[in-house]
Each structure stands twice: as structure tokens, then as C-alpha cells.
Amino acid sequence: MTTLPDTQLPAAEGQPDGEVQPVRTYEVRTYGCQMNVHDSERISGLLDGAGYVRLDPAAEPGRVPDVVVFNTCAVRENADNRLYGNLGHLRPVKDKNPGMQIAVGGCLAQKDQGDIVKKAPWVDVVFGTHNIGSLPVLLERARHNESAQVELLESLEVFPSTLPTRRESTYSGWVSISVGCNNTCTFCIVPSLRGKEKDRRPGEILAEVEALVAEGVLEVTLLGQNVNTYGVEFGDRLAFGKLLRACGQLQDRGLERVRFTSPHPAAFTDDVIEAMAETANVCHQLHMPLQSGSDAVLRAMKRSYRSDRYLSIIENVRAAMPDAAITTDIIVGFPGETDADFEETLRVVRESRFSSAFTFQYSKRPGTPAATMDGQVPKQVVQERYERLVATLEDITWAENKKQVGRELEVLVAVGEGRKDEATGRMSGRARDGRLVHFAVTPEQAAAVRPGDVVHTEVSYAAPHHLNADGPLLSHRRTRAGDAYEAGRAVRTAGVMLGLPTIGKPPTQPTPTTGSACSTC
Numbered sequence: 001m002t003t004l005p006d007t008q009l010p011a012a013e014g015q016p017d018g019e020v021q022p023v024r025t026y027e028v029r030t031y032g033c034q035m036n037v038h039d040s041e042r043i044s045g046l047l048d049g050a051g052y053v054r055l056d057p058a059a060e061p062g063r064v065p066d067v068v069v070f071n072t073c074a075v076r077e078n079a080d081n082r083l084y085g086n087l088g089h090l091r092p093v094k095d096k097n098p099g100m101q102i103a104v105g106g107c108l109a110q111k112d113q114g115d116i117v118k119k120a121p122w123v124d125v126v127f128g129t130h131n132i133g134s135l136p137v138l139l140e141r142a143r144h145n146e147s148a149q150v151e152l153l154e155s156l157e158v159f160p161s162t163l164p165t166r167r168e169s170t171y172s173g174w175v176s177i178s179v180g181c182n183n184t185c186t187f188c189i190v191p192s193l194r195g196k197e198k199d200r201r202p203g204e205i206l207a208e209v210e211a212l213v214a215e216g217v218l219e220v221t222l223l224g225q226n227v228n229t230y231g232v233e234f235g236d237r238l239a240f241g242k243l244l245r246a247c248g249q250l251q252d253r254g255l256e257r258v259r260f261t262s263p264h265p266a267a268f269t270d271d272v273i274e275a276m277a278e279t280a281n282v283c284h285q286l287h288m289p290l291q292s293g294s295d296a297v298l299r300a301m302k303r304s305y306r307s308d309r310y311l312s313i314i315e316n317v318r319a320a321m322p323d324a325a326i327t328t329d330i331i332v333g334f335p336g337e338t339d340a341d342f343e344e345t346l347r348v349v350r351e352s353r354f355s356s357a358f359t360f361q362y363s364k365r366p367g368t369p370a371a372t373m374d375g376q377v378p379k380q381v382v383q384e385r386y387e388r389l390v391a392t393l394e395d396i397t398w399a400e401n402k403k404q405v406g407r408e409l410e411v412l413v414a415v416g417e418g419r420k421d422e423a424t425g426r427m428s429g430r431a432r433d434g435r436l437v438h439f440a441v442t443p444e445q446a447a448a449v450r451p452g453d454v455v456h457t458e459v460s461y462a463a464p465h466h467l468n469a470d471g472p473l474l475s476h477r478r479t480r481a482g483d484a485y486e487a488g489r490a491v492r493t494a495g496v497m498l499g500l501p502t503i504g505k506p507p508t509q510p511t512p513t514t515g516s517a518c519s520t521c
Contacts, residue, residue: 024066025055031082032073034223034261036106038174040071042132043105050136064093067101067139072108074189074365083108087120094122101125101139105132110152111189111367117148128152130195171219171412171452171481173212177205177243178224182232183264185291186302186369187334187362190225197225199233202243206250213250216480218452219257219412220247228263228272241275248279254480256454257412257432258282262289262329266304268313277320284321285434288313289329293348294341297334300373307348314352325355325400325433332389333362333382336375342385346392355400355435356465357393361386394464401462404435408458408474409467411437415451415485426468429455439469445476452481 026047030040044054047067055065068090072083087102094100103125104116110128117123124142127135130153138149180195181188209220222243224230231239247258258281263272265288276282288310292298295306317324330345349357361382364371411429418428418438426438427449439457441449449455454477457469 023051023053025063026052026067026069027055027065028069028071029086030071032071032107034174034221035176035179035225036071036073038176038223039106039129039132040069041174043069043071043135046133046136064097064100066099067103069103069105069135072104072106074107074111080108080112084119087123091120091122101142103127103135103139105129105135107190113152114150117150121148124148126150126152169217169415169452170215170484171217171414171479173217173220174223175205175208175212175220176200176223177227177230177240178233181225182229183226183304184302186300186373187331187365189365189368197229197232199230199239201234202239202246205243206246209247209250209255210253213253213255216254216452216484218254218454218479218481219259220255222247222258222260224260224262226262226264226267227260228269229267237269238271241269241271244272244275244282245279248281251281255281259285259434261287263287265289265310265313270316273316273320276317283432283434284324285327285432286317286324287327287329290345290348290352291329291331292334292337292341293345294337295344297337297341297345300336301331301334301370307344311348311351323433325435326352327356327358327434328352328354329358329360330389331360331362332386333377335362335370335373335377337362337377337385342388346389349389349392349396353396353400354393355433356397359386359389359393398462398464401435401464401467403462404459404467405462406459408456409435409437409469411439411455411457411469413449413451413453413455413482426470431467436466437469438466439473440471441473445473449473449476450478450482450486452483452485453477453479 026044028040028043028047030036047069048054052067055063057063070083070086074080083104087104090102094102101124102122104123105127107129109116109126110130112119113126113128116126125135125138125148127138128151131151134151138151142149178197178199180197181190182197205222212220228240230243231237236242244258244260247255258279263286268288276284276286290310291301291303293307293310298306314326317326330349332342332345362370362377364376409431411431413427413429417430417436418424418426420426421428421438424438425440425446427441427446428436428438429451431437437457437459439455456474458471458474459467460470461468
């Protein structure tokens with residue numbers, strides 16, 4: 001055991017009176033997408049359930065955790081360097097604290113597998129995307145055997161949502177509706193690491209949402225690699241729209257906001273647009289990955305839509321919801337991309353009028369078809385195109401944000417969104433359409449307004465990536481989520497099995513307003 005911990009538990013049953021067991025502490029470091037963030041919540045829930053305690057650096061500065069878990073991403077080119085660099089920094093720390101354990105999980109672990117302990121033999125546990133639930137046992141086995149434990153499965157062992165979860169937020173929660181991906185995009189390594197799409201039954205999803213709402217959570221984000229292909233496994237192509245409508249029936253229980261990410265343009269149907277427009281608590285926000293505006297590049301990417309199809313979706317969304325904020329992902333410099341192809345991307349960007357975008361310079365990922373394609377674009381060309389794209393996007397997002405000036409917005413107060421809040425005397429949160437809002441508060445209000453509360457305020461200034469509201473608050477509503485934050489409570493949900501919430505009294509299952517998929521699962 002490490003010599004640092006001094007927190008102790010009472011003696012376990014069967015131990016002599018007076019014997020105590022040191023509490024082992026942990027830290028989880030997360031890289032990558034929302035799926036990884038949610039997986040890390042499950043990792044924390046598993047470790048909590050196994051008797052570990054998450055280390056609070058603010059409460060115990062300088063204390064070294066007994067277990068450090070890296071939940072990794074393999075999408076970007078520098079993911080490997082980032083992981084091994086961080087592992088290298090931890091080696092001397094572990095040498096000074098021989099009881100310390102290091103575990104590596106996530107997509108990069110699934111990709112590199114046993115190579116991780118060859119490159120970093122001081123790592124104790126390697127686990128993959130399909131067996132998160134094995135982590136506590138692997139840690140114990142590594143301690144007992146005094147040797148590294150590597151366990152990676154090629155297919156899902158149990159659906160992750162059956163695992164206990166320690167939520168990072170008292171007011172907003174991720175809810176996985178599916179894992180894996182059936183697409184074959186040539187730039188993407190995710191399908192080989194996450195596997196084929198596996199869908200949860202609607203009753204399980206609604207049970208988890210209800211459990212979160214019972215704990216005071218106001219907002220849920222439905223999560224999947226391609227959320228709008230949800231239902232493919234049980235043969236209902238309209239299942240996602242039905243699920244949104246079923247979530248709408250939880251509004252009177254306290255579910256105020258429903259979001260989802262990320263849909264695929266090829267599978268995006270009008271019934272989803274109708275469900276978004278007609279369901280009061282579904283936010284008018286859509287993250288729709290474009291990747292490229294060139295049909296030739298989309299074909300090479302194996303993205304099964306073309307630019308006119310993409311633009312028609314945007315047009316239909318805005319016709320149904322004129323206030324919708326649309327965000328996207330774009331890759332610059334895909335192999336074979338010409339100047340003309342890039343100009344097509346700029347054209348689609350200008351027509352789409354995005355409120356924000358995640359932009360990437362293409363990087364090779366070993367194991368993907370694109371890594372060996374002809375026509376790799378020189379770095380300096382990619383950089384120049386990237387800078388032009390960012391400049392174009394900033395002009396557009398700034399212009400779109402300026403349209404918000406003078407409007408009253410409902411803001412769900414957040415924690416950690418505004419890095420300059422302390423210096424500016426503001427607090428921060430998200431509007432219903434997902435925009436980041438920094439709002440002014442008096443000293444008295446700063447003491448009263450908590451993350452998880454809801455305020456109304458008027459926008460006074462717009463920047464490309466955020467809005468400011470520097471006038472007085474128009475209203476402030478205290479919430480149960482704010483109470484939980486103030487009390488320092490973490491939202492925890494046990495594993496939710498089919499149709500049976502494990503928190504509180506099992507509620508009656510809601511009946512969907514269209515179809516029957518959500519009520520017959």
C-alpha cells in the first residue's frame with residue numbers, strides 16, 4: 001500500500017477489533033468524446049462501489065491518489081503521444097509510492113492492447129471499451145499477483161448502463177441509448193474499437209432518465225455514436241423520434257431539457273424533426289456532423305449523403321424550428337481534397353449558418369483505410385485551408401450570435417464553463433439552444449445562485465463563441481439540482497436494467513404519443 005493515505009475505515013467483519021483498513025483513493029483522467037466522459041462516470045461509480053474514494057485535490061493538496069485511471073481516446077493522431085507522455089510523468093511518482101496503481105482503458109487501450117505494458121511496464125491494468133465493469137477485479141488481481149493484468153474483449157460483455165454510475169453533474173446527465181457503430185467511414189477508427197451498434201430497449205433508457213429526474217437532474221443528453229439509427233437492432237426505424245416524444249412525457253416530473261448527440265445525416269428523418277418541434281422539453285439544438293461539403297470527398301470518406309441532402313436537412317429543421325442552433329464537425333485536408341473541394345466546404349458552411357463548429361485537420365490513424373490512400377495533402381496546405389475555414393466560421397458564428405442581442409434567454413447555471421467568471425464578476429450557463437452565456441450577478445446574487453438553478457437574463461453583447469448578459473437578472477429559480485450542488489452531493493445511479501429504475505419508488509412507465517415501441521420493450 002502507498003504510505004500517503006491516512007483516511008481509514010472500520011475493521012472489516014472477521015478482523016480483530018481495532019484493525020483498520022486504509023481507504024484507497026482514485027483519480028480518473030478522461031480524453032476524447034462525450035461517450036468517454038460518460039464511461040468515466042461509470043468507472044467512478046464502479047470504484048465508489050468497490051470502496052475507493054475519489055481524491056479531492058482541493059481538500060488534500062499534494063496527496064497522491066492510490067489509483068490513477070486513464071480513459072483514453074484514439075481518434076486524433078497525438079492521442080498516443082499524449083498518453084505515453086502522461087504515463088512517463090507518472091513513473092517517478094509511482095516509484096516514490098510503490099502501492100500506487102495505474103490503469104489504462106478506453107479506445108486507445110482497445111487499439112494498442114498488450115503493447116501498452118510493453119511500452120510502459122509500470123502500468124498495472126489495461127482494460128478495453130467492452131469490459132469497463134472488470135476494472136475493480138483487475139486492480140485487486142494486479143495487487144495480489146504483483147503483475148500487470150491485461151483484459152480486452154472483442155465484443156460487449158454487458159451494456160455499460162447496467163453498471164453503477166457516479167454522475168459529474170447534479171443538473172445534467174448523459175444517457176446512452178446505444179453503443180458502437182455500423183458505419184464504415186474511412187477516416188474513423190471507432191467502429192473497430194467500439195464494435196457494431198447495440199441498442200438499449202426504450203424501457204431501459206426511460207428508466208434511467210426517470211432515475212436521474214428523481215435525483216433532481218433537469219437535463220439529459222441522449223448519447224450514441226449515431227443516435228438516429230437507434231432502433232435498427234429491434235427493427236423500428238422510427239424508434240428515435242418515439243423516444244424523444246416519450247421523454248417529453250417526463251416534463252411534468254421535472255425533466256426540463258432533452259438533448260442528443262450525434263446524429264448521422266444519412267439516417268436523419270423528418271419524424272425526428274417533427275418530434276423535436278412538437279416536444280416541449282426537447283431543445284432546439286442540433287449537432288449535425290458535416291465533415292466535408294465536397295461530394296467527391298464525402299464519397300471517399302464513405303459518408304453516405306451528399307451536400308444537397310445535408311443542406312435540405314438544415315432547411316427542414318429551420319422551417320420547423322426557426323430558432324434552432326445548429327453545430328457541426330468538419331475535417332480539413334482529407335486525402336485527395338483539392339482546392340475546389342475545399343471551396344465546396346466553405347460554400348456549405350456559408351449556407352448552413354452554424355452557431356459553432358468543431359474543426360479538425362485530418363490526421364492519419366493506423367488501421368483506417370484513409371491512412372493508406374493516395375493524395376495525402378501537404379501539411380502547409382492543410383494549415384492554410386484550416387485557417388481560412390476557422391476565419392469563415394468565426395464570421396458566421398459571430399453574426400448568428402449578434403442576432404441574440406436584446407433577447408431574453410433561459411439559462412441553466414453551470415459550473416466551470418466560464419474561465420474568467422471570477423475576474424469579471426459573472427456566472428455562466430447554457431441557453432436552451434446550447435449557447436454559452438456569461439451573465440452578471442451582484443455579490444448577493446452570486447451567493448444565492450447555484451449551478452443547477454435557472455435564471456432569465458437579457459443578452460447585451462455577442463462574441464463568436466459566447467454571449468454576455470450584463471444587465472440585472474430578470475428572474476432566478478432555485479431547483480433541486482441546485483440544492484444538491486450546494487449540499488455537495490454527487491448524483492449516483494445504480495445499474496438500470498430493463499424497465500426497472502433502482503432509485504426510489506418504481507414509477508409507471510410512460511406511454512409514447514406515437515407508435516408502440518417504447519411501451520412494448
